[in-house]
Amino acid sequence: MKLVKKVVHGISWRVAVFFRRLLARCYNTATQKILYPLSYRKYSREAVQKDKIVFLEIRMMELTDNFQRIYDALQREGKYRFTVCCIGSELASRGQQCKNSLAALKEIATARYVFINDSSSLISCIPLRPETKVIQTWHACGAFKRFGFSTAQKQFGGSYKQLMRFPLHKNFSLVTVSSPEVIWAYAEAFHMEDRKEDIVATGISRTDVFYxxxxxxxxxxxxxxxxxxxxxxxxxxxxxxxxxxxxxxxxxxxxxxxxxxxxxxxxxxxxxxxxxxxxxxxxxxxxxxxxxxxxxxxxxxxxxxxxxxxxxxxxxxxxxxxxxxxxxxxxxxxxxxxxxxxxxxxxxxxxxxxxxxxxxxxxxxxxxxxxxxxxxxxxxxxxxxxxxxxxxxxxxxxxxxxx
The missing domain is CATH 3.40.50.12580 (CDP-glycerol glycerophosphotransferase, C-terminal domain)
Known part of the structure; x- marks a missing residue:
């Protein structure tokens, strides 16, 4: 009897995992392949505003440290208009994330610059306008544990095929890093091996506070x-x-x-x-x-x-x-x-x-x-x-x- 219960429990667990993964794939396909690209195209009918900057926060619901110093410095210049868009991938429900993403796409579609500091399927799945530049100010310094395409085939990451089907690191016009030494690692992680000149050792903005x-x-x-x-x-x-x-x-x-x-x-x-x-x-x-x-x-x-x-x-x-x-x-x-x-x-x-x-x-x-x-x-x-x-x-x- 114990053996039967164990087998039934194992089958139930596998079935539950299968359906969770199936639902996730369906959701990702519906949003990243259909809803988000179509919405972006619709919003792109409006002209790009040359003085508009969007700060895109993926995980949190407020402007975080790496953005704050850039935001404050740009604000002091007085040349730009700012919009902060928060997705809340670690805080909001999936439905709320979808609403937040659609609202963000409306702003991104007419922005001259988009600042981002994390992985983003939202930025990666849209047909980005050539007038819009996406600046990836990655939230971490150096290059320690692997991320992005560098985790392909590792337990933490998906397969290379999955990472290409639902990309998280695409459409970056510029990537800022902490040192020339780590450019190769970010090129690998972001699949930018043929665009290493777009990965620049400017330093990481939030480290300015240490001085x-x-x-x-x-x-x-x-x-x-x-x-x-x-x-x-x-x-x-x-x-x-x-x-x-x-x-x-x-x-x-x-x-x-x-x-x-x-x-x-x-x-x-x-x-x-x-x-x-x-x-x-x-x-x-x-x-x-x-x-x-x-x-x-x-x-x-x-x-x-x-x-x-x-x-x-x-x-x-x-x-x-x-x-x-x-x-x-x-x-x-x-x-x-x-x-x-x-x-x-x-x-x-x-x-x-x-x-x-x-x-x-x-x-x-x-x-x-x-x-x-x-x-x-x-x-x-x-x-x-x-x-x-x-x-x-x-x-x-x-x-x-x-x-």
Missing amino acids: DQAAIAAAYEKIHRLVPASRDKKVILYAPTYRGRVAKAYSPEEMDLEQMHEALGEEYVLVFKHHPFVKNRPVVPESLKDFAIDLTADMTIEELLMVSDVCISDYSSLVFEYSLFERPMLFFAYDLEEYYDWRGFYYDYAEMTPGPTCKTTEEMIDYIKNLDTRFDRQKVVDFKNKFMSACDGHATERILELL
Whole structure:
């Protein structure tokens, strides 16, 4: 009887998965092959407005950091009219996303410039007018874990055929990156191998804030207010990337907080910044809340990078930004082999990372307690010069010059 139930359950699960995938394919075909292209053509009957700029936010429902500095700088120039279009792919229902997409297409159809900083089936499925230029200011620095066409045949991505049928990286007129070193990786990810001249190392706009002394001072004031112990102790930032797929993203919970507290609590506080895709964040035990504090909802990642004395991450591109401060970082990559099979990397992980790869809490504690003798600043400087050479506080200016 148990065997029968197990077989029935297995068949039911497979049937459910089959129908979910079938519905997704039908929805994608209906919207990306029919509804969106036809709507764009209809709206394109109007002339392109030479002073119109659209900022297209794919995941969120507000203007995010990478756009904000560009938006503010353009607004100061006073030459353009702006429209912010938000799709809400991680927040809105599928029906609402469709409505948001149609509203965005109406604006995009008559725009001179469209700024985007993420993957977008909406931009990729339309017959873009030659007068309209799409500027991809990708949200991440450097080139760490694979994305776009680079994930073809990996578990994280679809097949090459699927990526071509429902493209996410198409119609980009210009792509801005953090360094000449990574142009090849973005050319591969965006299927732009024959257009590498359109991938330009301007720097990433949001990194300009790391050269703003007033912003840094404000970040210190903020963490001192939120975490009073940080006035007298050093700050360890733990900012892991998410695991699983975006819709069900979760944070790793392999770090032994009790051990960290016992070994480092006299000298450090530990702050968490979970990935924005993670809806249900791990809860810090009540007994450790004087040492371990979740600041995900209270401080931006930029603010936390500014004020942290040590950064622990794993596969997140935030380590590129953190290298600008030339401070110690370590990599809690307890599942490195599995993650390689899941998504993969653009560079050899062990050779690229400018800090130790740790698989246990004990290894991290040992390194942090011996920073004076083990931290190699030059390794971080070399990493910064290789992957962040264009991020010098003037990225926004260079991006605007290209317009």
